[in-house]
Amino acid sequence: MLYHFSFPHYSLPPRLYHTVRRSFGNSASMALKSFIDVGPDSHFPIQNLPFGVFRPDSGSPARPGVAIGDHVLDLSAVASAGLFGGPILAGSDCFHQPNLNKFLALGRPAWREARTTLQKMLSSTEPVLRDNAELKKKSLFPMDKVEMVLPIAIGDYTDFFSSMHHAKNCGTMFRGPQDPIPQNWFHLPIAYHGRASSIVISGTNIIRPRGQGYPSGNSPPYFGPSLKLDFELEMAAVVGPGNELGKPIDVNNAADHIFGLVLMNDWSARDIQAWEYVPLGPFLGKSFGTTVSPWIVTLEALEAFACKAPEQEPKPLPYLAEKVSKNYDISLEVQIKPAGQKDSCIVTKSNFKNLYWTVTQQLAHHTINGCNLRPGDLLGTGTISGPEPESRGCLLELTWNGQNSLSLKGTSRKFLEDGDEVTITGLCKGDGYTVGFGACSGKVVPAPQ
Numbered sequence: 001m002l003y004h005f006s007f008p009h010y011s012l013p014p015r016l017y018h019t020v021r022r023s024f025g026n027s028a029s030m031a032l033k034s035f036i037d038v039g040p041d042s043h044f045p046i047q048n049l050p051f052g053v054f055r056p057d058s059g060s061p062a063r064p065g066v067a068i069g070d071h072v073l074d075l076s077a078v079a080s081a082g083l084f085g086g087p088i089l090a091g092s093d094c095f096h097q098p099n100l101n102k103f104l105a106l107g108r109p110a111w112r113e114a115r116t117t118l119q120k121m122l123s124s125t126e127p128v129l130r131d132n133a134e135l136k137k138k139s140l141f142p143m144d145k146v147e148m149v150l151p152i153a154i155g156d157y158t159d160f161f162s163s164m165h166h167a168k169n170c171g172t173m174f175r176g177p178q179d180p181i182p183q184n185w186f187h188l189p190i191a192y193h194g195r196a197s198s199i200v201i202s203g204t205n206i207i208r209p210r211g212q213g214y215p216s217g218n219s220p221p222y223f224g225p226s227l228k229l230d231f232e233l234e235m236a237a238v239v240g241p242g243n244e245l246g247k248p249i250d251v252n253n254a255a256d257h258i259f260g261l262v263l264m265n266d267w268s269a270r271d272i273q274a275w276e277y278v279p280l281g282p283f284l285g286k287s288f289g290t291t292v293s294p295w296i297v298t299l300e301a302l303e304a305f306a307c308k309a310p311e312q313e314p315k316p317l318p319y320l321a322e323k324v325s326k327n328y329d330i331s332l333e334v335q336i337k338p339a340g341q342k343d344s345c346i347v348t349k350s351n352f353k354n355l356y357w358t359v360t361q362q363l364a365h366h367t368i369n370g371c372n373l374r375p376g377d378l379l380g381t382g383t384i385s386g387p388e389p390e391s392r393g394c395l396l397e398l399t400w401n402g403q404n405s406l407s408l409k410g411t412s413r414k415f416l417e418d419g420d421e422v423t424i425t426g427l428c429k430g431d432g433y434t435v436g437f438g439a440c441s442g443k444v445v446p447a448p449q
């Protein structure tokens with residue numbers, strides 16, 4: 001563990017608070033155990049407690065929850081029972097909302113208070129929920145029975161381009177092998193403004209987009225279903241309080257504006273993209289669907305997996321120079337289940353720590369011109385490719401723009417076919433426990449006729 005957040009000094013509120021700082025103080029610890037059974041490989045031990053939004057059944061209203069083992073704890077139910085007794089959350093209606101935006105706006109002191117209260121409430125030694133059969137019945141739901149929905153109302157979505165390996169591979173293919181990485185790339189985290197309206201929750205089908213591709217010879221441009229549909233292995237930061245228009249966020253305070261991370265698939269139609277995006281950047285080649293995982297893993301839960309970000313050369317300008325430059329050691333994997341097959345194949349393995357620009361630099365850069373970020377905004381990291389051929393984060397790179405085929409148990413792919421299902425997973429291995437993100441999946445369905 002390289003870094004620690006300092007623990008805030010609360011005045012001690014009722015019940016769940018009195019022993020909290022001593023026994024449940026800082027970050028993940030192996031000794032912490034829940035009264036709820038958590039399997040050894042579960043992504044959701046008490047050290048994680050990611051936040052999401054769910055419906056217990058399709059007729060009921062959406063409400064915030066946290067994942068614990070194979071269960072979801074209903075935060076609206078435990079809030080109604082008066083179990084959030086801390087100074088910020090007692091009496092707050094932030095968990096009686098259909099999304100997490102109100103909670104996100106409260107900022108890090110509230111997030112820490114919620115985590116501390118929940119770790120205590122769910123611990124094996126705490127009777128308040130453990131021994132209350134009626135409240136348990138009202139507040140704990142088997143995860144496989146609930147419907148997860150988008151946890152945030154996303155006002156704006158931006159996607160960065162922060163893996164050097166991805167930038168180099170794409171640059172080589174799209175712009176040629178001379179200087180594949182543009183000069184500006186080493187001075188600022190490049191991004192494009194994405195489309196928030198088409199962000200969907202894991203499990204949603206992705207309709208193959210139709211659009212224009214490069215003309216061949218003297219013919220008009222190709223028009224029809226994309227012939228080069230791709231996935232992009234990404235993560236995304238969920239913005240907390242944000243900033244007022246005209247007031248940039250200092251890079252050294254940027255972490256206080258990031259609630260946590262999700263997995264993200266920035267589905268991309270390479271043929272549409274290549275033809276449309278000069279000189280203004282991605283548009284319809286990206287905006288037909290972007291999938292996110294349902295559980296937001298907080299920076300507090302990730303703190304035990306913080307690691308040093310890569311050295312940056314040339315040195316960034318002062319507004320991007322961080323006192324502590326942090327990445328997280330998150331193992332990432334993409335599997336494809338080809339249409340009509342039973343089994344999935346792993347097609348790439350990468351790691352969040354492959355990012356050159358940190359999420360805090362991305363956030364600070366986003367606001368440096370005065371642009372305001374708002375609670376629930378989403379900042380994609382960009383495709384997370386590593387240095388090895390097996391760690392490339394999209395089919396464009398893995399098949400070198402369709403020049404090679406990727407073999408998948410009994411079949412092969414250059415790009416995605418209708419019926420293919422792509423699943424991204426991510427996890428951090430702790431000492432005796434795992435902090436995971438669950439899955440980010442989507443199946444490709446045919447373009448409209």
Ligand SMILES: O=C(O)/C=C/C(=O)CC(=O)CC(=O)O
Pocket residue numbers: 159160161162163166167170171174232234266268282381382383
């Ligand atoms: O290098 C290019 O021209 C294009 C790259 C991308 O499509 C990647 C993009 O969406 C940003 C990223 O995911 O890193």
Ligand SMILES: [Ca+2]
Pocket residue numbers: 159232234266380382383
């Ligand atoms: Ca992308």
Ligand SMILES: [Mg+2]
Pocket residue numbers: 265266267268285286287288289290
């Ligand atoms: Mg997309």
